[in-house]
Amino acid sequence: MILRKLYFLFKIINNPKKDEVRLKELQNRKLRKMIRHAYNNVPYYHELFDKSGLKPKDIRTAEDLGRIPITEKEDLISMGDLMLSQKIKINRCRTRFTSGSTGNPHKIVFDRVADDYGHATDLRSLFQNGYKFNKRLLEVTHPRHISNPTIMQRLGLHRTKLVSIFDSPEEIIRQIIEYKPHFLKAYPSVLRMLADKASGKVFGLEKIFTTSELLSGADRNRIVNRLGADVIDLYGSVEFPRIAWECEKHEGYHIDIDSVIVEVIRDGKTVHEGTGDIVVTGLYNKAMPLIRYRIGDIGMISGKERCSCGRSFPLLHSIRGRCNDRIILPSGREVDPIALYSAESLFGIKSFRIIQEKPDFFKVEVVKGNKSMAEIRQSFNKSIRKAAGKDKVRIAIRAVKHIKSDRSGKFRCIISMINKRSTKKEARK
Ligand SMILES: [Zn+2]
Incomplete structure (x- = not known):
């Protein structure tokens, strides 16, 4: 009214x-x-x-x-x-x-x-x-x-x-x-x-x-x-x-x-x-x-x-980590999504998305700017491994032409494909 x-x-x-x-x-x-x-x-x-x-x-x-x-x-x-x-x-x-x-x-x-x-x-x-x-x-x-x-x-x-x-x-x-x-x-x-x-x-x-x-x-x-x-x-x-x-x-x-x-x-x-x-x-x-x-x-x-x-x-x-998913590692430890990337990794690229496909597997999609793929790989590898700490994780980084928004049209740079409930239960075991 x-x-x-x-x-x-x-x-x-x-x-x-x-x-x-x-x-x-x-x-x-x-x-x-x-x-x-x-x-x-x-x-x-x-x-x-x-x-x-x-x-x-x-x-x-x-x-x-x-x-x-x-x-x-x-x-x-x-x-x-x-x-x-x-x-x-x-x-x-x-x-x-x-x-x-x-x-x-x-x-x-x-x-x-x-x-x-x-x-x-x-x-x-x-x-x-x-x-x-x-x-x-x-x-x-x-x-x-x-x-x-x-x-x-x-x-x-x-x-x-x-x-x-x-x-x-x-x-x-x-x-x-x-x-x-x-x-x-x-x-x-x-x-x-x-x-x-x-x-x-x-x-x-x-x-x-x-x-x-x-x-x-x-x-x-x-x-x-x-x-x-x-x-x-x-x-x-x-x-x-x-x-x-x-x-x-x-x-x-x-x-x-x-x-x-x-x-x-x-x-x-x-x-x-x-x-x-x-x-x-x-x-x-x-x-x-x-x-x-x-x-x-x-x-x-x-x-x-x-x-x-x-x-x-x-x-x-x-x-x-706004609108980002929660990231829970294989050990059950949760990391601040924003810790997965650093200012250094964002420099010289246009856009990126990190997808946690499995508890120990992160896929990174990057829209390249003026930085080489080798440098991009190095900086994302460094930041993700640092955030993961003692948890052993695998990382795959690839260049893409553009990154699509989700259905609502929002762009989210950190996504977890893992069912949060099962991860929590696993973490409690
Ligand atoms: Zn004010």
């Missing part, structure tokens, strides 16, 4: 600048409400709490969350409708599917209110970076979003032109020149292609928003230089449309603490410095609450929580 969406946007738009203590109070209030709702209405969480000897009153603040076991993507698949609130009318909800390019896609159900709120959080991250309704935005996106524009877009309130990610870079550039957007939003892999074809063209963009894929420092520089505007990276997922976003200072990602709780977990414990799995608790979707949900990305928290921009939303330092 368009009015509700605007109401939410109006209500939350200035939260990033509000007093931190008040924001924490708001977050904890929303958390308590969500925990009570999930325990009383969602069979999966009712059982999970009972099994863990927990009652809703035990979870008062974000600091208490550690007592609740983590929910995995596999739980969503195996539990099915037991993840849904028994109070909702499913035919009044909106269902979205995660891309699940190598595993099973799974459904995420939003009640209408949550759907509008989620969209408002997405819009807020743009507004925090200079976007306004009277500015033009060109978004390169999956064709399904083009056939299904939102009411706001149809009414011209959210001036957006949607272009298919499957169009050629030349065609996308033609549309940018014709539409003259103030803002451009696309996956880094699409922008990388545009940057390669854009030399000498002036687009007059104010800012470029990137989403959904890992944005490397090298890509960011190339996009900024060739397309001529600052890049603002946004972090979200199908489950949580917006989780965190960059501001003009680029000191990290401001976490939407009025909508989600983000934890970085390593060896089962929340860390306040270093890398770990990103675990998210949603504070607004009553149809399908997700509490301590391991989203599948790896994040880094630096201990520096404040940004010099003055906004009080705390910082997640960086997102690493």
